[in-house]
Amino acid sequence: MEERLYGDHTMADIDLAAVERRALDELAAACDAAAAAAWRARYLGKKGEVTQLLRGLGVLPADRRKQAGQTANRLRALLQEAFDRRRALLEASSPAPSAAIDVTLPARPHRQGHLHPITLTLREIERAFRDMGFAVVEGPQVEWDEYNFERLRIPADHPARDMWDTLWIDYERDGRYPMLLRTHTSPMQIRYIERHRPPIRVIVPGTCYRYEATDATHEWMLTQVEGLVIDEGISFAHLKGTLEAFVHRLFGPDVEARFRCDYFPFVEPGAEVAIRWRDGRWIELLGAGMVHPEILAATGYDPARYTGFAFGIGVERTAMLRYGIDDIRYFYDNALGFLEQF
Ligand code: DAH
Secondary structure, eight states: OOOEEETTEETTTOOHHHHHHHHHHHHHHOOSHHHHHHHHHHHHSTTOHHHHHHHGGGGSOHHHHHHHHHHHHHHHHHHHHHHHHHHHHHHHHSOOHHHHSOTTSOOOOOOOOOOOHHHHHHHHHHHHHHTTTOEEOOOOSEEEHHHHTGGGTOOTTOGGGGGSOOOBOSOOBTTBOOEEEOSSSTHHHHHHHHHOOSSEEEEEEEEEEOOOOOBTTBOSEEEEEEEEEEEETOOHHHHHHHHHHHHHHHHOTTOOEEEEEEOOTTEEEEEEEEEEOTTSOEEEEEEEEEEOHHHHHHTTOOTTTEEEEEEEEEHHHHHHHHHTOOOGGGGGSOOHHHHTTO
16 A cells, blocks of 8 residues: 655654754744744645645555654644744734835925025025125134234234234244234235225125123124225225115115214224114114225225225124014024024
8 A cells, every 4th residue: 555645755754853853944934924934834835745645644544544644733833833933923023014014104204404594595695786786705714913903003012902812822932922813804905905906896795703601692602794995096985875775675664774874993084874674773783994095005995096985794684684583593503493484
């Protein structure tokens, strides 16, 4: 009698204990639901190894069939149980693959930033002056005392230096400390006239630094836009017309600009420009004046022929007025709640 069960094996050849060991090893290696399901098909499915084995029992003589049947059925129950446990474990330890890759889930939006309110304001200021024919140039933030003070007619020990509390660079030369973080953008007036001939019409945006305690209207880091115009026949009327046009462009045609005398060592006469704000207050926006003839002469210009005007605009101040911000310190706090409002 042939004892063929499946393949080339006879029932006598089948070592059920070995099948059990192999099946359990493979099951332990099945590390996700798909691998476990494949294992189940391999052993317990319709064409699975154990199922085939049970089916083949019919060919055995009756006396051996009963005992072999019991052994094989026990194996099947044992593997089924092992499978159930394995599946429960896999389900508990990892989400079903359909949940892990849900192709219908909308993508997480990219958080997109935008320009800082000071950059936005700076660009508006630049646009206003470009439209009036000004070029935009930049200068160094680490400056020499010579440009930041001396050649702007602010010699060492002059009381006017108190207007610009200074952060000095720790660099000694001949017993002096000649290098600093620029306290204003005015040194670019000197740098520019040194290298160019009239007509000159430039603005200089940039960051400046002051050794100051901060409060609602003062920061140790600030942004200015310097302006410089030099040509034959430039008068205070040009200064006034240019700066009035600027105020109207930025704040609206109905906003009044007030010009009053002020002192800056590098201009004569000097002025401060304030605008009348909604609540009726006058708020200072910038300093300005006619370029001092000594500065022109010192750089080789004939002051009888050439005249000019200069101005320095506080950009944080301008942004505060435009956006209605009452504390300058918000700008560099990096608080998203503030920045996201622009
Ligand atoms: N540099 C001055 C400051 O920081 C502002 C200023 C005043 C600039 C008058 C000018 C000017 O060009 O003419 O306070």
